[in-house]
Amino acid sequence: MVLGLSCLACYIEPAQYWQLSFIGFAFPVLLIVNLLFLLGWALAFNRFALVPLIAILLAWKFIHITFAFNFGNESKEQGPSASFRTGPSASLRTGIKLMSWNVKAFDIYNWSHNTESRKNMLDLIKKENPDVLCLQEFYTNSETFHNLAYIRDTLGYPYCYFPAAVDLVKPARLKTQKHQWHSYLLDQQWGVATFSKFPITDTGQVDFGKTLSNSCIYTNLNINGKTVRLYNVHFQSIHLGDEDYAALDELEDAKKTPWSSLKIIMKKMRLAYIRRTLQANAVAKNMAGYAGSKIVCGDFNDVPVSYTYHTVSQNLQDAFVEAGSGFSPTFSNKFSIFRIDYALLDPTFKINSYRVIHRELSDHYPVIVSFNL
Numbered sequence: 001m002v003l004g005l006s007c008l009a010c011y012i013e014p015a016q017y018w019q020l021s022f023i024g025f026a027f028p029v030l031l032i033v034n035l036l037f038l039l040g041w042a043l044a045f046n047r048f049a050l051v052p053l054i055a056i057l058l059a060w061k062f063i064h065i066t067f068a069f070n071f072g073n074e075s076k077e078q079g080p081s082a083s084f085r086t087g088p089s090a091s092l093r094t095g096i097k098l099m100s101w102n103v104k105a106f107d108i109y110n111w112s113h114n115t116e117s118r119k120n121m122l123d124l125i126k127k128e129n130p131d132v133l134c135l136q137e138f139y140t141n142s143e144t145f146h147n148l149a150y151i152r153d154t155l156g157y158p159y160c161y162f163p164a165a166v167d168l169v170k171p172a173r174l175k176t177q178k179h180q181w182h183s184y185l186l187d188q189q190w191g192v193a194t195f196s197k198f199p200i201t202d203t204g205q206v207d208f209g210k211t212l213s214n215s216c217i218y219t220n221l222n223i224n225g226k227t228v229r230l231y232n233v234h235f236q237s238i239h240l241g242d243e244d245y246a247a248l249d250e251l252e253d254a255k256k257t258p259w260s261s262l263k264i265i266m267k268k269m270r271l272a273y274i275r276r277t278l279q280a281n282a283v284a285k286n287m288a289g290y291a292g293s294k295i296v297c298g299d300f301n302d303v304p305v306s307y308t309y310h311t312v313s314q315n316l317q318d319a320f321v322e323a324g325s326g327f328s329p330t331f332s333n334k335f336s337i338f339r340i341d342y343a344l345l346d347p348t349f350k351i352n353s354y355r356v357i358h359r360e361l362s363d364h365y366p367v368i369v370s371f372n373l
Contacts, residue, residue, distance in 0.1 A: 002023065002030055003027070003030045003031065003034050003052075003055045003056070003059050004055055004058055004059060005020070005023055006020070006023040006024045006026065006027045006030055006059075006062075006305060007024070007027075007058075007059055007061075007062050007305060008020050008024075009021050009023060009024025009025075009027075009305055009306055009307060010024065010062070010305060010306065010307060010309070010310035011307070011310065012307070013277050013307055014270070014273035014274050014276075014277050014307060015274050015277055018270045018273055018274065021269075021270075021273040021306065021307065022266075022269070024303065024305040024306050024307075025269075025303055025305075025306070027062065027066060027303065027304075027305040028066055028067075028303075028327065028337055028338070031056070031059070031063060031066070031067075034052040034055055034056055035052070035056070037049075037051075037052045038052040038053055038056065062304070062305050064321060065304040065305070065309075065318060065320075065321055066303075066304050066305065066327070066339075067326065067327055068320055068321055068323075068324040068325050068326065068328065069325070070322070070323055070324060070325045071325050071326075095350075095352045095353075095370040095371050095372045096131050096132070096223060096370065096371055096372070096373070097128070097129070097130040097131045097132070097368065097369070097370050098130060098131070098132045098134070098295070098297065098343060098368070098369045098370075098371070099125070099128055099130035099132070099133050099134070099366055099367070099368050099369075100134040100135075100136075100232075100297040100298055100341060100342075100343055100366070100367045100368075100369075101125075101133075101134070101135055101136070101341075101362070101364065101365075101366035101367070102135075102136040102137050102234070102298075102299040102341065102362060102363070102364035103121055103135050103136070103137055103138060103139075103361075103362050103364075104137050104362040104363050104364070105137050105138075105139035105190065106118040106121060106139050106145060106147060107121075107362075108139050108145065117361060117362075118145065118147070120359075120361050121361050121362070122147075122150065122151070122155070124357070124359065124361065124366070125151070125155060126155055128357075128366075128368060130368065131196070131197050131198065132194070132195070132196050132197070132198070132221065132230065133151070133157060133194070133195040133196070134192075134193075134194050134195075134230070134232040134297050134298060135192070135193045135194075135195075135232075136192050136232070136233075136234040136298050136299045136364075137190070137234065137299075138162065138190065138191055138192060138193040139188070139189070139190050140162075140188075140189050141186055141187060141188045141189070142186060142187040142188075143186050148160070148162060148189075148193070151195055152195065155195075156197070157195035157196060157197060158197070159195070159196040159197070159198065159199055159200040160193065160194065160195045160196070160200075161193070161194045161200060161203045161217060161219045162189070162191060162192075162193040162194075163191065163203075163205055163217060164189035164190060164191045165190060165191035165192070165212050165213070165214075165215045166188075166189065166190040166191065166212050166213075167187070167188075167189050168187075168188045168189075169186065169187050169188075170186055170188070171186070190213075191215060192215050192216070192217050192232050192233070192234050192298070193232075194217060194219050194230060194232045196219065196221055198221045198222055198223045198224075199221070199222040200219045200220065200221060200222075201220045201221070201222050201227065202219070202220035203217070203218070203219050203220070204217070204218050205217050205218070206218070206231075206233075206279075206282050206283050206286050207282060208278075208279050208282065209278070211236065211275070213234075213237060214234050214235060214236050214237060214275075214279065215233075215234060216231060216232070216233040216234070216235075216279070216282075216283055216298075217231075217232050218230060218231045218232070218286070219232070220292075223373060224373070226293070226373055227292055227293070228292070228293045228294070228295060228346070228373070229290050229292055229293070229294050229295070230294075230295045230296075230297070231283060231286075231287070231294065231295065231296040231297070231298070232297060232298050233279075233283060233296065233297070233298035233299070233300065233312075234298055234299045234301075235276045235279050235280065235298075235299065235300050235301045235302065235308060236272045236275040236276045236279060236301060237272065237301050238268050238269055238272045238301065239268060239272075240265065240268065272301065273302075273307075276300075276301065276302055276307075276308045277307055277308070277311075279308075280307065280308045280311040280312050281311060283296070283311075283312055284311050284312055284314065287312075293346040293348065293349070293373075294316065294346055295343070295344065295345050295346065295349075296312055296313075296316060296342070296343075296344040297341075297342060297343040297344065297367070297369075298341065298342070299340065299341050299364060300312070300340055300341065300342055301340055302340060303338055303339065303340060304318075304339060309342070312344065313342075313344050315347065316344040316345060316346065316347065317344065317345055317346075317347050317349070317351065318342065318343075318344055319342075319343040319344070319345060319351050319354045319367075319369040319371070320339065320342070320343070320354055322351040322354070323351050323352070323353050323354035323369075324354040324356075327339065328354075328356050329356070329365070330356055330364055330365045330367060331363065331364060331365075332358075332360055332362065332363050332364055332365055333363060340364075341364055341365070341367050342367070343367055343369045345369070345371055348373075349371045349372065349373055350371060350372040351369065351370075351371045352370040352371055352372065353368075353369065353370045354367075354368075354369050355367070355368045355369075356368075
């Protein structure tokens, strides 16, 4: 019954019944519990096995977007050059390669040795060499982390769109090789950025209101003569702090967690669910106003069984469902059963492969998709 109730989270706005969003968030856990009950009762020849069986059958649509069954599929990304592949980055691989990644500001706050983290991230992008690169929580500055110029000029992405959501200029000091201090004005920019080896013919933003840390941009790409609108999104974050994660650790370790800490976490999640509802509705409205082919990718900060995913994924195919396997988590922490980063493509496109690179470089894993128009 609870498994079926969780599916309603896709259809009812959290602003009306936010409790359903929490149940939808727990869908993978509820599914596993039902499978265990089904197995146990079936082995005991208990007629109650019909209860979880019926629940699983009724929830099949939602199981399919949570757990992909494409096991044994070989990646079709590598291979002889396709005849249609004549774009600016034509190479010995079939299809167009899209990479989406929340890079956590390239670790600028020195969470884990930011200079080393930044180099490893940029090296991974260089190695993968996607045709289209969508980055969330992108960061660049005018002095030490020239990420925008490096990706555009050194990695070879002549077309880019980066309307900085936050542009901050502040005084800074840097010690030179001669051990002297150099004073300067540091221009720092944060936001969502799209880089392309295909020409960008039009750009724009979806209005998310007063929020600064989350945004959605779109670019019209001319891919071998065909126009495709690409949405690069970063939906509302929960903004859990260190003390919140410490409380979750205590809960997982079966230690006593103060109810006040859990109430703070739930309040943050509730607010994020409501804000994502407004943002998802805004993106869906913009998409409905564009009649051409569309792609949506980015950090949704929400699970597949959610109002956010259901609203934005309408009339699009999920690359994970078509070519992925297992749960394929994209959130890099101990609660890594969750997929919150997506690549949704026009139903007329042919998806060749789907990959998630499980390297601990950010708090998200990069998602890579190969597809044909």
